Structures are given as C-alpha cells and as structure tokens.
Amino acid sequence: MNCVKSIVSDIETRAWTHHIPRLMILSNLALITGTKPIEFLDWMREQFIDASEWVMVPNVIGMGLHADGGKLMTKPYAAGGAYINRMTQSCKGCHYDPKLRVGDNACPFTTLYWDFLDRNKEAFAKNHRMGQQVNGLKRLSDLPELRVRAQEVLSGLDKGEI
Numbered sequence: 338m339n340c341v342k343s344i345v346s347d348i349e350t351r352a353w354t355h356h357i358p359r360l361m362i363l364s365n366l367a368l369i370t371g372t373k374p375i376e377f378l379d380w381m382r383e384q385f386i387d388a389s390e391w392v393m394v395p396n397v398i399g400m401g402l403h404a405d406g407g408k409l410m411t412k413p414y415a416a417g418g419a420y421i422n423r424m425t426q427s428c429k430g431c432h433y434d435p436k437l438r439v440g441d442n443a444c445p446f447t448t449l450y451w452d453f454l455d456r457n458k459e460a461f462a463k464n465h466r467m468g469q470q471v472n473g474l475k476r477l478s479d480l481p482e483l484r485v486r487a488q489e490v491l492s493g494l495d496k497g498e499i
C-alpha cells in the first residue's frame with residue numbers, strides 16, 4: 338500500500354506528517370478496518386512529535402474516527418481508493434488498483450470502504466449526509482464477493498501480509 342508506506346516512512350523519519358494524510362490515510366484506515374479508537378489514539382500519541390492532548394483527542398476521536406457519535410463531524414470521513422487517487426500521487430506506483438474492490442489486486446481502501454458502508458448502513462440510515470454514499474451500495478452486484486475480500490484484507494493486514 339504505497340500511500341501507507343510513504344506516510345509511515347515520513348513518521349519514522351521525523352515523527353510528523355501533515356494533517357491531511359493523517360486524516361485521509363491513517364484515520365481513514367483505522368475507521369474502515371474497525372480499529373478500536375483508543376488503541377489508534379494511543380498509537381498516534383506515541384508516534385507524533387506534536388501529539389498535544391487538546392489536538393489529538395478531538396482530531397483522532399472526533400474528526401478521524403467519528404467515535405464521538407458525530408458531535409464534532411456530521412459524517413464519518415471514510416474514503417476509498419478512488420478518492421485517495423484523486424487527492425494524491427500515491428496510487429501511480431502502487432501494487433493495488435484503486436478502481437478495484439474485489440480480487441487480489443483490489444485496493445484495500447476501496448474494498449474496506451464499501452464493506453464499512455455495508456456494515457454500518459443501518460446506523461447511517463438517518464444521516465442525510467451519508468445517503469448518497471450508502472445508496473451507492475445498491476449499485477454493487479458483487480457485494481457477496483466484496484464481503485469475502487474484506488475479510489481477506491483484514492486478515493492480511495493483521496498478519497502484515499498487506
């Protein structure tokens with residue numbers, strides 16, 4: 338995952354990366370993988386040189402993970418590979434294809450983004466800002482395969498194979 342690799346390398350080099358990759362890549366990945374918010378917050382606290390409590394807690398728990406129940410943000414900042422491809426140069430050199438959601442070359446962000454929407458569609462049903470995204474699920478003819486691929490991706494991430 339080229340996008341994750343370049344940010345982790347940034348963090349290892351200088352214990353810092355810009356707010357946007359923190360939100361779009363790191364927090365997004367934690368959100369759509371279902372990572373425990375407190376565990377991700379602790380990791381962010383350990384990694385970043387500017388990890389002041391008053392910034393880290395609202396940015397990670399509220400803005401990044403939507404784990405405050407939507408007090409800070411009216412919708413979760415969840416995004417798939419197509420969005421990351423539009424916003425960054427990372428996908429050009431990546432092993433994965435941001436347009437694919439199933440198959441071995443599918444972008445893990447794309448797979449997990451749709452899986453996140455699928456898993457949480459009932460919870461988002463009354464959030465009008467999520468309507469368009471959740472409605473997009475109806476267009477997917479490969480939802481059963483996507484759910485299987487999402488489990489493979491989660492397992493691959495867990496084992497460090499992705």
Ligand code: SF4
Nearest residue numbers: 338340427428431444
């Ligand atoms: S294809 Fe997916 S994993 Fe690869 S750089 Fe793009 S968003 Fe990241």
